[in-house]
Amino acid sequence: MKRPAPAHPDPEAIPKVDDSTLRGFVGYRMKRAFNVIQDDLSKTLKPFELRMLTYTALILIVDNPGLRQSQLADAMDVERPNLVVILDELERRELIVRDRVPTDRRAYALKATLAGRRLSEQAVAAVTAHEDRLMRGLDDGALETLRHALKTIEARKRRD
Amino acid sequence: MKRPAPAHPDPEAIPKVDDSTLRGFVGYRMKRAFNVIQDDLSKTLKPFELRMLTYTALILIVDNPGLRQSQLADAMDVERPNLVVILDELERRELIVRDRVPTDRRAYALKATLAGRRLSEQAVAAVTAHEDRLMRGLDDGALETLRHALKTIEARKRRD
DNA sequence: TATTGTTATACTCTATAACTATA
DNA sequence: TATAGTTATAGAGTATAACAATA
Numbered sequence: 001m002k003r004p005a006p007a008h009p010d011p012e013a014i015p016k017v018d019d020s021t022l023r024g025f026v027g028y029r030m031k032r033a034f035n036v037i038q039d040d041l042s043k044t045l046k047p048f049e050l051r052m053l054t055y056t057a058l059i060l061i062v063d064n065p066g067l068r069q070s071q072l073a074d075a076m077d078v079e080r081p082n083l084v085v086i087l088d089e090l091e092r093r094e095l096i097v098r099d100r101v102p103t104d105r106r107a108y109a110l111k112a113t114l115a116g117r118r119l120s121e122q123a124v125a126a127v128t129a130h131e132d133r134l135m136r137g138l139d140d141g142a143l144e145t146l147r148h149a150l151k152t153i154e155a156r157k158r159r160d
Numbered sequence: 161m162k163r164p165a166p167a168h169p170d171p172e173a174i175p176k177v178d179d180s181t182l183r184g185f186v187g188y189r190m191k192r193a194f195n196v197i198q199d200d201l202s203k204t205l206k207p208f209e210l211r212m213l214t215y216t217a218l219i220l221i222v223d224n225p226g227l228r229q230s231q232l233a234d235a236m237d238v239e240r241p242n243l244v245v246i247l248d249e250l251e252r253r254e255l256i257v258r259d260r261v262p263t264d265r266r267a268y269a270l271k272a273t274l275a276g277r278r279l280s281e282q283a284v285a286a287v288t289a290h291e292d293r294l295m296r297g298l299d300d301g302a303l304e305t306l307r308h309a310l311k312t313i314e315a316r317k318r319r320d
Numbered sequence: 321t322a323t324t325g326t327t328a329t330a331c332t333c334t335a336t337a338a339c340t341a342t343a
Numbered sequence: 344t345a346t347a348g349t350t351a352t353a354g355a356g357t358a359t360a361a362c363a364a365t366a
Binding site for chain 4: 211213238239241266
Binding site for chain 4: 068069070080081083084098104105106107108
């Protein structure tokens with residue numbers, strides 16, 4: 001019986017889409033690179049039932065005990081309302097607590113529980129392995145230049 | 161022995177949130193840098209009533225006349241259904257047309273109209289200026305290293 | 321049977337306005 | 344009045360299943 005033709009019998013038969021105009025832009029390349037990182041990060045965090053946002057929030061709370069929600073929202077560059085559901089999820093899983101601040105009863109002091117600190121430790125180890133995997137092929141000099149370039153771009157942030 | 165001298169003796173100076181753990185990850189820096197690029201790009205494209213996705217689609221259609229929707233979706237790394245509304249918008253604005261392919265009546269050959277080519281030309285010029293602004297401060301060597309690093313990361317894409 | 325484009329749907333991320341309880 | 348956290352809501356972006364027309 002006739003087998004269906006192989007997907008790519010001839011490399012010339014599948015003309016690659018020309019994205020040379022877009023390739024000229026760092027933003028285009030960064031979006032594509034970040035998509036790869038994000039995809040791999042999601043898979044890395046899956047076993048811990050964490051997403052990028054819940055992971056980021058957890059680490060920042062572990063590293064900054066007593067943080068207010070508004071400070072965390074500011075640090076994460078998200079609006080306050082969007083943080084609520086993220087913290088609800090971490091609190092429900094008993095990874096963090098929202099302690100009332102005695103001196104300002106409007107605010108909460110965010111703290112990680114022991115379980116939260118343990119999970120963050122494991123997650124950081126997994127994400128470190130994920131980064132090592134993705135950055136393989138870049139030497140120390142290239143990595144340092146990359147970090148510096150990203151910091152420079154971040155510093156161009158508009159506040160209008 | 162120097163004390164860490166505060167920039168100005170401001171008692172209201174809020175302590176910065178410590179994100180040193182996250183700063184260790186390129187992914188975190190890239191998300192923050194990309195947010196800045198995306199914000200600025202949105203403002204840059206606003207006068208043309210384009211978003212990142214409609215802009216990307218338009219450029220690829222201009223540069224690849226006759227492209228199929230499935231090829232474009234593949235090139236843009238989006239699922240086919242999500243492309244439909246993007247193309248609907250470009251078609252409604254008469255920037256592109258969906259021509260039937262005579263040899264395969266299931267498919268559409270995407271082509272930019274004259275208006276589409278003109279708009280894409282203007283948009284590319286504006287985005288070029290936006291990139292020049294954002295990348296200011298990076299010398300040619302750093303930029304080249306950045307491009308290469310992003311390509312290397314993109315190439316780590318998983319296909320599972 | 322497989323593929324192209326489509327519809328319907330759902331989930332995540334993000335942004336704004338308005339509310340509450342404090343200050 | 345102003346601020347911290349919340350609720351409600353809406354708009355993007357993304358992913359999957361299922362369908363009609365065509366191969």
